[in-house]
Amino acid sequence: MGRSRRLVLATLCVEAVAMASIVAYGYLSLVAVAVLYWIDLLFLSFRAMAQRLLARKTTSKTVFQALLPLRLLKHKRGAVRVTDKLPPFYPRNVPESIGVVLLIVVSSISTAYVLAVQVPSDFWRNPFTPFLLVGGVAAAAAKSWLILKEHIASGVHETEPGDAVVPGKRLLVLTLYAGILYLVSEGTVGALSQNGVGATRNGMMFWASVLVLLRLGYGVRASRIRFVDGETDEEGNCEDGAGTNDGLLSRVKSRLLGQRDVVIPSPPSVPDRRPFETAEPKRSSVIAAGFVNAIAAGGVVDKRFSTEGVEFRVGVLFVLALSALALLNGSVVFFSLVIGVLSILTLTLSAVSVVHMKLGVGGVEYRFYDSELVAYDRRLQEPQWSVPYDRMRDVSVERGLFGSPLWLDAGTVSFERTDSPPENELKNHEPRSSIPFVPEPERVVELIRSRRRR
Numbered sequence: 001m002g003r004s005r006r007l008v009l010a011t012l013c014v015e016a017v018a019m020a021s022i023v024a025y026g027y028l029s030l031v032a033v034a035v036l037y038w039i040d041l042l043f044l045s046f047r048a049m050a051q052r053l054l055a056r057k058t059t060s061k062t063v064f065q066a067l068l069p070l071r072l073l074k075h076k077r078g079a080v081r082v083t084d085k086l087p088p089f090y091p092r093n094v095p096e097s098i099g100v101v102l103l104i105v106v107s108s109i110s111t112a113y114v115l116a117v118q119v120p121s122d123f124w125r126n127p128f129t130p131f132l133l134v135g136g137v138a139a140a141a142a143k144s145w146l147i148l149k150e151h152i153a154s155g156v157h158e159t160e161p162g163d164a165v166v167p168g169k170r171l172l173v174l175t176l177y178a179g180i181l182y183l184v185s186e187g188t189v190g191a192l193s194q195n196g197v198g199a200t201r202n203g204m205m206f207w208a209s210v211l212v213l214l215r216l217g218y219g220v221r222a223s224r225i226r227f228v229d230g231e232t233d234e235e236g237n238c239e240d241g242a243g244t245n246d247g248l249l250s251r252v253k254s255r256l257l258g259q260r261d262v263v264i265p266s267p268p269s270v271p272d273r274r275p276f277e278t279a280e281p282k283r284s285s286v287i288a289a290g291f292v293n294a295i296a297a298g299g300v301v302d303k304r305f306s307t308e309g310v311e312f313r314v315g316v317l318f319v320l321a322l323s324a325l326a327l328l329n330g331s332v333v334f335f336s337l338v339i340g341v342l343s344i345l346t347l348t349l350s351a352v353s354v355v356h357m358k359l360g361v362g363g364v365e366y367r368f369y370d371s372e373l374v375a376y377d378r379r380l381q382e383p384q385w386s387v388p389y390d391r392m393r394d395v396s397v398e399r400g401l402f403g404s405p406l407w408l409d410a411g412t413v414s415f416e417r418t419d420s421p422p423e424n425e426l427k428n429h430e431p432r433s434s435i436p437f438v439p440e441p442e443r444v445v446e447l448i449r450s451r452r453r454r
Helices: 005-054 091-117 121-125 129-154 168-175 177-222 248-257 283-296 307-328 332-362 441-452
Strands: 277-279 364-368 372-377 382-388 392-398 411-417 434-438
Touching: 005 091, 005 121, 005 129, 005 168, 005 177, 091 168, 091 177, 121 129, 168 177, 277 441, 283 332, 283 434, 307 332, 364 441, 392 441, 411 441, 434 441
Parallel strands: none
Antiparallel strands: 277 364, 364 372, 372 382, 392 411, 411 434
C-alpha cells in the first residue's frame, strides 16, 4: 500500500515547528515541544468533532446526559452544507459531539492554568514564543485540515459512523494534558537547579529531539495506512480492531456505551400533492420548553428523563444546601462563589437547551394530507416522519406543564402508533408520537379523527 502524501505532509507540518523550537529554546525545549503538542491535540479534537458531524450514519449508543439531554436531535433527518469544500454535516450527530466539546473545555481551562502559573517565566520572555504559538496554531490547523481531507477522500464518512475513526486514546491524553505539562515544567526547573544551564540544555534538547523523531517516524509509518471500514483512525491507530478488543480501555468503553448498532434513519413517505392544512409549534412555547427541559433533565416532548441528569441536579441542590449552611456560619464568599457558578451553569444549560428545542421541534411544520400526517423540517428541507391516519389511536390533547410549558396558550397532541418503524428497534429510537406546542391542538385532533373515519 502506497503512502498518503497528505498524511506525510500533515506530519511534517507540526514536527518542523517542533524541531525549530528545540534549537530556539535550549533548556526549555521540552516545555516548548509540550506546549506545541497540546495545540496539536486541540486541533485533533476539533477534527474529531468534524468527523462525527460529517458521518452519514449514526449509532444507537447512549449519549452522555448528565448535564443536558440533546435527544431530540438523535434521529434528525437532513443535512446542512456550510462550505463547498466539505460534505454536509448532519445535526443528528450533534449529541455525539458534546463529549468532545467537554474535553476541549476541560483541557483548555486546566492547561491554561498550568501555563500561567507553572511554566517558567523564561519561556514567556523568549522572543521565539510568539512564533511558536502562531506557527504552532498554523501548523496544527494545516495538519488537521489535510487529515480531514484524506478522511473525506477515502469515503469513510459515507459508510461508517463518526466514532469509528475517532482517536479515543489521544483525546484521553488531551484531558490529562495539564498534568503532563506540569510534570514537564517541574522536571525542567528541578534539573536546572541541580545540574545548571549547560547540562540541562543538553539533556532537554536530547529528549525533545527523541520525542520529535519518534512522532515523525510514527506519522510517516502511519501514512501507509488508510481509512478502511472504520478499522483505523487517521494516523493508523486501531481503535476498534481486534488488537484492542481485549484491552482495558475497550472493555470500559464497551461497558459504558454498549454494543454499537449502526443505522441510517429510513426516509418517510411523502405524498406528491400539497397538504390541505398545516400546523406549526408556537415560538414562545418552544422557548419555554427549552428552559423547562434544562431544569427538569428532560421529559419535554417525549417524556424521557435523563437518570444521570436527575442525579446531577440532586447533587447541585445538595451543594446549594451546604452553601446556605455556610452562609449561616458567616461564609459569605463561599456562598457567593457557589451562587455565581450555579447561575452561570443554569444560564448556559438553559441557552443550549433552548437552541436544542428550536432545532429539534421549532422548525417542524406538520402537514396534513388526505391519508397521512407528515412532519417536515423547513430549515433542513427534509421530512422527519410520517404516519397514516389509520395507524394512529388514542389521540388526545395535553395542556399545562410539559404539554404546554409555563401554561402558555398552546398544547400538545399525543397519540399512539400501531405500526413499528425500523428505528423503534433501537434503544434510543426517534419519538414520533406527538405534535408539540401547537396553538390550536383541538383543531389538530379534529382533523386526525375526521380523516380516520373515512
